Amino acid sequence: MPPKKKARVSKRNAGSGKDDDREPVSPALKKRKAATSGGKTDESSASSGSPQYSRWLMKSEPESRFENGIDVKFGIEDLKALPDQTSCWDGVRNYQARNFMRQMKEGQLAFFYHSNCKEPGIAGIMKIVKEAYVDHTQFDRKDVHYDATSKPDDPKWSMVDVQYQRMMKRFLPLSELKKYHLQHRAKGGPLKDMALFTRARLSVQPLTTEEFDFIRSLEDKEPLSSSYK
Secondary structure (H helix, E strand, C coil): CCHHCCCCCCCCCCEEEECCCCCCCCHHHHHHHHCCCCCCCCCCCCCCCCCCCCEEEEEEEECCCECCCCCCCCHHHHHHHHHHHHHCCCCCCCCCHHHHHHHHCCCCEEEEEECCCCCCCEEEEEEEEEEECCCCCHHHHCCCCCCCCEECCCCCCCEEEEEEEEEEEEEEEEEHHHHHHHHHHHCCCCCCCCCCHCCCCCCCCCCCCCHHHHHHHHCCCCCCCCCCC
């Protein structure tokens, strides 16, 4: 996110598997990803025939964790405290997550998701205020997200600008979302295919309008009891 923080994107999502923004692009990885993208590698942008989304979930770490001497902490309170409550969303080093950011349009909404922390979950809502442009951190040798293989005349990585909108009326923990996901998977419902559980590694995830609206409606409901199945 902000240049002084250097890095802010989560590296793993506690409780739902690892989030791997910087996964190495090995030949085996390229082959595996190509098998699910019509023969194209992750280095290509999303194809014109891929689904287009207008709602998102974006993960970041709200608790201090040092990488190469730099604290990668960036929670929703940090975004809220910035000038204009706005920051770039830098450091994404996963092609699919990058491609989702390249689909984002100004004015679209995203959930701010706290990951790699004691209680992961959705903390608030932010808005996309600048569409995808070149992520400067890929060229900064001092940044934890420096990528020596990316060239200024052919940059690999993009970022967007986001602006804080509001906190959720109540924090929506991963544990509660998972209960709804399992219920909807068994009986039908909007969260049955939610990327948070089907593509848990991604730090930038698409949401359908139905998923976004259902999750937002949970703010006004009592949390599911611990005995709920």
